[in-house]
Amino acid sequence: MKSAISSTTTLLSSKNLSLKLHQNHSPFSRLPSSLFRSKSNTHFPSFLPRNNSTHSQKSQIHTPIMASSFMPEQARAPPALPLPVPPVTKFKIGLCQLSVTADKERNIAHARKAIEEAAAKGAKLVMLPEIWNSPYSNDSFPVYAEDIDAGGEASPSTAMLSEAARLLKITIVGGSIPERSGDRLYNTCCVFDSDGKLKAKHRKIHLFDIDIPGKITFIESKTLTAGETPTIVDTEVGRIGIGICYDIRFQELAIIYAARGAHLICYPGAFNMTTGPLHWELLQRARAADNQLYVATCSPARDVAAGYVAWGHSTLVGPFGEVLATTEHEEDIIIAEIDYSLLEVRRTNLPLTKQRRGDLYRLVDVQRLKSDS
Numbered sequence: 001m002k003s004a005i006s007s008t009t010t011l012l013s014s015k016n017l018s019l020k021l022h023q024n025h026s027p028f029s030r031l032p033s034s035l036f037r038s039k040s041n042t043h044f045p046s047f048l049p050r051n052n053s054t055h056s057q058k059s060q061i062h063t064p065i066m067a068s069s070f071m072p073e074q075a076r077a078p079p080a081l082p083l084p085v086p087p088v089t090k091f092k093i094g095l096c097q098l099s100v101t102a103d104k105e106r107n108i109a110h111a112r113k114a115i116e117e118a119a120a121k122g123a124k125l126v127m128l129p130e131i132w133n134s135p136y137s138n139d140s141f142p143v144y145a146e147d148i149d150a151g152g153e154a155s156p157s158t159a160m161l162s163e164a165a166r167l168l169k170i171t172i173v174g175g176s177i178p179e180r181s182g183d184r185l186y187n188t189c190c191v192f193d194s195d196g197k198l199k200a201k202h203r204k205i206h207l208f209d210i211d212i213p214g215k216i217t218f219i220e221s222k223t224l225t226a227g228e229t230p231t232i233v234d235t236e237v238g239r240i241g242i243g244i245c246y247d248i249r250f251q252e253l254a255i256i257y258a259a260r261g262a263h264l265i266c267y268p269g270a271f272n273m274t275t276g277p278l279h280w281e282l283l284q285r286a287r288a289a290d291n292q293l294y295v296a297t298c299s300p301a302r303d304v305a306a307g308y309v310a311w312g313h314s315t316l317v318g319p320f321g322e323v324l325a326t327t328e329h330e331e332d333i334i335i336a337e338i339d340y341s342l343l344e345v346r347r348t349n350l351p352l353t354k355q356r357r358g359d360l361y362r363l364v365d366v367q368r369l370k371s372d373s
Contacts, residue, residue: 074358078365078372080259083347086238086340093237094118094126095314095334097327099301100135104144107133108160111175114333115161119168121335125237128175129300129314130245130268131187133157136300136308138223145178145185148201158190158198166196171235175268175298176204176244184225189242189268191233199235202242203227206250215274218308220246229367230256238263238340245269248283248297251290256365258291263340267297276311281323289321292346294338302329319346 073079096114100107111132118126130136134144146155153159161174172192179188187204205227207220230253231242241257241264248254248267257265265287271280280297288295295317300310312329316336325336347353
């Protein structure tokens, strides 16, 4: 080898939002109706004075009155949390792009060896791929599924992760494995701290049900049940949001993680040979740039003889949307540095949080909203 908070989201337009929240005495109900009218194609709010002078328009746009009128803090409901001070500023992450076989015991031993190698190279956070202990197929999920809550012999994969985290004194984002809970199966990611304690368990929220004729058809919902809660967890290497593969396509989830103060989002994933070349890097860079945080992904290595062929290309992306480290499709361990001081730098360069239009749109974190009420 080479080298938990939960929520549901709703996106509302300003028109519908102002109508719906009027009875709840929203700040929108106190705004003059002229705020939402425009008398010209410039689409400036009607209370703004108009002047053909470019200098005049620029000075108006940068006044505190204008920023206040746009209500940027209300673009997230409840308002976004401030970015927490992370327990460390710089650390190394290890992304273990592993080959996966039909031999479960071999997969577990192989993953452990990769984790140990990444830790030996200085990684304080190690990440594994999606479905690393089993072939990726609906036929295999029920056979390889483990009872994570029972632990021990009922879940040898997570028992290994817990022990490795404790012995190596690292945080592990354990990719994902098929989980059995009662009569249901889930695609589940477990996060362990340096004491080997299970800190969070994320069940894949958006199931991979796609049909691209002549290319690929896969229906995860034939065997798997969708998770019900996004997952964000405070760890020894910062606040981390968790998504699994197809979850990355839904920007609302990443927005909620950012609004809850995530420094990093980890997406174990196994994109395929159709969508991988087109979307894998694109989506990672978009989630990182839009939310001004780090995004890390980890894929299985490519096996062209497998029923499902993974794209590979595990990657770390920085808060400016820049690819900091990546690999090709073979087995590999990527070791890269994360520097959280860049989060504030980039958010100062592009002060998006102060420029949002809370008078026009709002992303509602329904679970947080309910918990605050």
